[in-house]
Amino acid sequence: MDGMDVPALLWFRQDLRLADNPALAALEGRRLLPVFVLDDAAAGAWAPGGAARWWLHHSLASLGRDLASRGAPLLRARGRAEIVIPALADAIGAGEVLAGRLLEPWARERDGRVAEALAAAGRGFRLVTSATLHEPARVMSGSGRPYAIYTPFAKCLAAMAPPEAPLPAPTRLLPVQNPPPGDALEDWRLLPRQPDWAAEFGTLWTPGEAGAAARLARFTTGPLGHYAVARNDPGIEGSSGLSPHLRWGEISPRQVWHAVLAASGGNQARAWPFLSEILWREFSYHLLWHRPELPEVPLRGRFAAFPWQPDAALLRAWQRGRTGYPIVDAGMRQLRWFGWMHNRVRMIAASLLVKHLLQPWQAGAAWFWDRLVDADLANNSASWQWIAGSGSDAAPWFRVFNPVLQGEKIRPLRALCPPLPAGTRRPARSLAAPPLGGAGCIAARRRHHARPRLPAPGGGACGGAPAGAGGLCRAARPGAG
Secondary structure (H helix, E strand, O other): OOHHHOOEEEEEOOOOOOOOOHHHHOOOOOEEEEEEEEOHHHHHHHOOOHHHHHHHHHHHHHHHHHHHHOOOOOEEEEOOHHHHHHHHHHHHOOOEEEEEOOOOHHHHHHHHHHHHHHHHOOOEEEEEOOOOOOOHHHOOOOOOOOOOOHHHHHHHHHHOOOOOOOOOOOOOOEEOOOOOOOOOHHHHOOOOOOOOOOOOHHHOOOOOHHHHHHHHHHHHOOHHHHHHHHOOOOOOOOOOOOHHHHHOOOOOHHHHHHHHHHHOOOOHHHHHHHHHHHHHHHHHHHHHHHOOOOOOOOOOHHHHHOOOOOOHHHHHHHHHOOOOOHHHHHHHHHHHHHOOOOHHHHHHHHHHHHHHOOOOHHHHHHHHHHHOOOOOHHHHHHHHHHHHOOOOOOOOOOOOOOHHHHHHOOOOHHHHOOOOOOOOOOOHHHHOOOOOOOOOOHHHHHOOOOOOOOOOOOOOOOOOOOOOOOOEOOOOOOOEO
16 A cells, blocks of 8 residues: 555644644645644643643634644544554554654653554654754754853854745645544533633633734734834733744744744844744753753752742742732732733742742742743743753843832833822832831841852853843743743
8 A cells, every 4th residue: 555545643732733834744645633632641740730721722622623624623532642642543544643743851751652652563653843943952062062051052043044934734634534533622621610710811812823823913013123122011012922822833933933034024133132032942942852850950050959948928929929029919910810921020020939039949930830821841941940040041140130120110010009098199119119017028028038148150151141021932031922
């Protein structure tokens, strides 16, 4: 039988789109079964958090409609992928399974088990580049070592050939005959109930490939023109809002790259403030690939013995937006209502947690992982390590963001402050400063807190720290949004 006559299984993962999907394009003209597997067991602690599950539900619904309209409905299955995928491949007589390559450590281990199970049945498992511009394993320094500093990494990528043009979406797909039954999306219970704490998410977000395309168009025809300056202002629409769409692969980084470059008249220097943010995303994945301990262990060994002072009450106050610092509290409540926070504010809030309150950065990263619709293991982990000073490119490692001074620069802060009695005037500075004293005020509790001695920075040259806020998916470094 000719290879084109043998069905194939298309495994959707973090590439929930039809356009610029290399795995899908490779199956042109072949009968296929599109599949998504919810495998929480393999992901373990890194299974999608609550906010990401809300997004995933709606994104899968959108993908399902798009696939069905082209003739090949999406099959949803839940369980261990190394069991589910080979079983589905056997059920349809697939010659091979195609998927976009995942870079998370747990996913790499799982893909190894899937490949072994498929090979035992005489089937192939082909992975293609889908989530990044370049495979991290292929981007190395002149000495043949992985990059640890962003600046030389970005220069290396900038010197490479530009990303290939995005692939078009297919107009028609050939389904397999008599596919096995799958799960109903509602049975997965990805959406919160009683209470529906994500009720406001839909007022800001439209998950799915169409929503991603609309968000990109809105950005390139608006905020992109003043992005270099506006990205730092949480009071205006100055960032892209593409982070959750990129996280689930509803749009590819090269689609974004080419659209931004085209909107900038083909002038890469003009587009660079935003394009550099795409490269920061690439750098985070580069770190995760070469340093799989990134989500849990400080990259700078001297920080392993840092004398954190875990305090459940302080952490809870920070999570609830009750620190007493208006800019931090406003951001944490924005996170709670919309599953997102402007990255300038993420940076300020994260700095307060680790540098003022001396709470472990892993605790902050875990909270963001559960609450962000754009929670991404590479970006979230690298960004928290950056703000904590323990990351490979955290220069200077002793950076502290003053929540009062930062709050004074935020224009909409006045609207977020509680009203005062009639006739009372509040000095401008007090809008950003916490109240003096007060039983529930973190500022009062930590005002005279003895700070432990910080570890000396590790050896080696440090590249330039990221400047300003941007438009992609990092949790506590200027730039997400």
